[in-house]
Amino acid sequence: MYSQTTTKNVFRHSNDYDHMLMYQNIHEKLTSTIRKVIPEFKEEDLSFDKTGHCDLTVRTFRYKGDNMEQLKSALLEESFVKSAVVEGKYLNLSIDSNFLLSIMHSSISTTGQYPDVFQDPERVSVEHTSINPTGPIHVGRVRNSIIGDSISRLLKRFGYRVTTQYFVNDSGKQMMSLYLAYEKYNANKQPTPELLLDGYRRIYREMESSGSEAEVEEMIKKYEEGDPVLINKVRKIAGVMLDDIKNDLKAIGIKIDDFTWESDFIVSGEVKTLISSLSDSIKSEGEAKYLELNDGRKVFLTRSDGSTLYVVRDIAYHMYKLSQSDWLITVLGEDHSEHGKTLTEILKTHFDLIKRLDFVFNAFVSLETGSMSTRKGNAVTLKELIEKTYEKSREIIVEKRGEKDSNDEIARKIAISAIRFNILKVSASKAMIFRWEDALDFNGDSAPFVIYSYVRASNIIKKSEMNMDNETSSISDKELAREERTLVLNMYTYPFILSEAVKNLKPEALANYAFMLSKTFNDFYEKCKVNDQDSEITIRRLMTVTVYKSIMEDISSIIGIQLVTEM
RNA sequence: GGGCGCGUGGCCAAGCAUGGAUAUGGCAACAGCCUCCUAAGCUGUAGAUCAGGGGUUCAAAUCCCCUCGCGCCCGCCA
Numbered sequence: 187m188y189s190q191t192t193t194k195n196v197f198r199h200s201n202d203y204d205h206m207l208m209y210q211n212i213h214e215k216l217t218s219t220i221r222k223v224i225p226e227f228k229e230e231d232l233s234f235d236k237t238g239h240c241d242l243t244v245r246t247f248r249y250k251g252d253n254m255e256q257l258k259s260a261l262l263e264e265s266f267v268k269s270a271v272v273e274g275k276y277l278n279l280s281i282d283s284n285f286l287l288s289i290m291h292s293s294i295s296t297t298g299q300y301p302d303v304f305q306d307p308e309r310v311s312v313e314h315t316s317i318n319p320t321g322p323i324h325v326g327r328v329r330n331s332i333i334g335d336s337i338s339r340l341l342k343r344f345g346y347r348v349t350t351q352y353f354v355n356d357s358g359k360q361m362m363s364l365y366l367a368y369e370k371y372n373a374n375k376q377p378t379p380e381l382l383l384d385g386y387r388r389i390y391r392e393m394e395s396s397g398s399e400a401e402v403e404e405m406i407k408k409y410e411e412g413d414p415v416l417i418n419k420v421r422k423i424a425g426v427m428l429d430d431i432k433n434d435l436k437a438i439g440i441k442i443d444d445f446t447w448e449s450d451f452i453v454s455g456e457v458k459t460l461i462s463s464l465s466d467s468i469k470s471e472g473e474a475k476y477l478e479l480n481d482g483r484k485v486f487l488t489r490s491d492g493s494t495l496y497v498v499r500d501i502a503y504h505m506y507k508l509s510q511s512d513w514l515i516t517v518l519g520e521d522h523s524e525h526g527k528t529l530t531e532i533l534k535t536h537f538d539l540i541k542r543l544d545f546v547f548n549a550f551v552s553l554e555t556g557s558m559s560t561r562k563g564n565a566v567t568l569k570e571l572i573e574k575t576y577e578k579s580r581e582i583i584v585e586k587r588g589e590k591d592s593n594d595e596i597a598r599k600i601a602i603s604a605i606r607f608n609i610l611k612v613s614a615s616k617a618m619i620f621r622w623e624d625a626l627d628f629n630g631d632s633a634p635f636v637i638y639s640y641v642r643a644s645n646i647i648k649k650s651e652m653n654m655d656n657e658t659s660s661i662s663d664k665e666l667a668r669e670e671r672t673l674v675l676n677m678y679t680y681p682f683i684l685s686e687a688v689k690n691l692k693p694e695a696l697a698n699y700a701f702m703l704s705k706t707f708n709d710f711y712e713k714c715k716v717n718d719q720d721s722e723i724t725i726r727r728l729m730t731v732t733v734y735k736s737i738m739e740d741i742s743s744i745i746g747i748q749l750v751t752e753m
Numbered sequence: 754g755g756g757c758g759c760g761u762g763g764c765c766a767a768g769c770a771u772g773g774a775u776a777u778g779g780c781a782a783c784a785g786c787c788u789c790c791u792a793a794g795c796u797g798u799a800g801a802u803c804a805g806g807g808g809u810u811c812a813a814a815u816c817c818c819c820u821c822g823c824g825c826c827c828g829c830c831a
Binding site: 228230231235236237238239243245247273274275276318355357358359360361448471472473474475476483484486487488489490491493495496497499500519520521522523524525527547549550552582583586587600611612613615616617619621623624627628629630631632634635637638639641642643645646647648649650689690694695698701702705708709711712713715716717718731752753 | 756757758759760764765766767768770771773774775777778779780786789790791793794795796811812823824825826827828829830831
């Protein structure tokens with residue numbers, strides 16, 4: 187199933203599959219043609235035009251000599267170049283959109299997708315979420331989950347073998363407080379997320395007012411020593427919260443494959459082994475042990491009492507992930523960016539890390555009134571967000587088409603999609619302020635907009651009476667509207683968007699592209715009637731709509747949009 | 754104080770890696786478009802010293818330096 191290839195070329199190059207590599211082939215073909223005239227020409231100087239002058243443009247600023255006319259006639263030799271216009275130092279090309287359409291359509295009819303990509307044998311681990319199970323997931327935290335889940339889906343689409351990971355912190359003060367609060371206030375009651383959260387907030391208030399954390403500290407120590415009875419009990423309580431988090435994530439279509447508990451590395455003795463393996467580099471300050479980084483900073487591995495610190499357990503976790511993956515991606519809040527750097531340095535200098543290790547940092551989501559906090563109780567939970575978004579979505583759908591049995595399911599899908607899209611579309615590095623009015627705005631740059639265009643496309647296909655099986659070998663040139671050409675060209679760039687998103691680990695690029703493409707489709711829809719036209723035109727446009735549907739399905743499955751065919 | 758990130762029309766974002774044509778959209782505002790594949794849509798109008806300053810370049814939102822503002826970090830916490 188997995189082809190053995192050593193190249194990192196994104197799309198397969200093989201003569202058997204011409205349809206799937208035409209995106210690159212056009213660039214390669216044109217580049218090699220250009221190089222006959224300008225030998226030092228760089229591929230970057232051939233790009234899609236964003237200014238409305240043409241389809242593809244060749245920039246010649248960098249190159250000496252006045253051979254534009256020669257270049258022009260060379261490029262016109264290519265059958266798919268319809269025109270070439272010299273404008274100053276630009277050579278503007280118009281590409282045969284029927285040629286592009288046939289590439290995409292045949293890819294879809296033979297392989298089921300455009301673009302088709304090879305299977306990469308690399309195993310990738312994507313860690314995301316990894317929040318302390320001390321409360322329900324809120325909109326600040328879920329940003330991390332949505333980004334991580336989209337990255338994992340993106341890489342799967344690319345053919346990687348992906349495992350998603352969650353590192354469960356069950357050995358710190360927060361976790362121990364949650365457990366202790368349950369033991370103190372609710373020991374004989376059935377633990378529920380609400381009960382636990384209530385106790386958690388209460389014990390923090392008490393610790394703050396009394397100024398004493400002795401009880402928790404005592405327990406942390408026992409835990410660190412690996413007391414099996416205690417570990418079991420704590421995990422049971424943490425498990426209740428974790429299940430709640432899992433359910434919330436499941437509600438927005440996120441499933442994590444592998445949960446690893448921090449205390450596993452304590453119980454198994456791996457942290458001890460790890461520390462002794464570092465003995466040559468370890469320095470001491472009193473009884474506490476640390477490593478010195480290149481810039482002289484000290485990273486403490488153990489406390490004076492011998493207990494381990496988080497960084498050690500995270501190193502152990504990374505070694506575990508490295509044992510089963512070729513590439514590690516970890517999505518973290520930006521407050522952990524320093525930790526990510528530290529970890530990378532330690533793994534490289536002390537553990538000969540050569541595999542690819544990437545961190546994606548997401549900035550915080552706050553409220554207009556300031557930061558969100560589970561402990562303070564001012565966080566907007568994911569549950570709340572889902573419910574309100576669902577209500578709003580349902581309200582709109584009932585207004586549009588009255589009460590119908592299918593409304594609930596459609597409203598739910600639209601709501602989930604809207605949430606994911608809204609959060610994903612903003613670059614991870616930008617801080618966000620959560621506002622209900624924005625979250626519940628279903629106009630414009632939103633998932634409902636994207637879904638709506640898909641509904642339109644589906645209806646066109648549904649209403650068409652053409653039999654698409656007996657395809658014509660040539661595609662009609664009749665009445666090609668500007669909107670139709672633009673749609674085809676924009677769809678054609680999809681593989682490029684995909685590969686850039688993978689290269690930069692920026693799933694938000696796909697959300698932005700999905701919106702742009704839907705907009706282009708809506709323009710097409712307004713201007714270009716598909717059914718009941720001259721049959722040649724109908725066939726061509728049906729092919730376009732078919733490709734559009736396929737790309738939207740593909741991209742939706744990556745960014746977590748749940749499509750519907752009526753709304 | 755030091756480090757990392759961010760700063761783009763009234764509001765929210767895209768573009769920045771790899772400099773290139775009049776800076777791209779959404780929301781809000783105003784003016785229009787449903788005997789026609791769903792108007793959750795489309796068209797038009799108005800609105801921008803790309804935080805500010807300097808530099809590099811034929812060319813800077815994009816690269817470099819400085820300043821300002823905001824976020825995050827600077828634990829024998831996780």
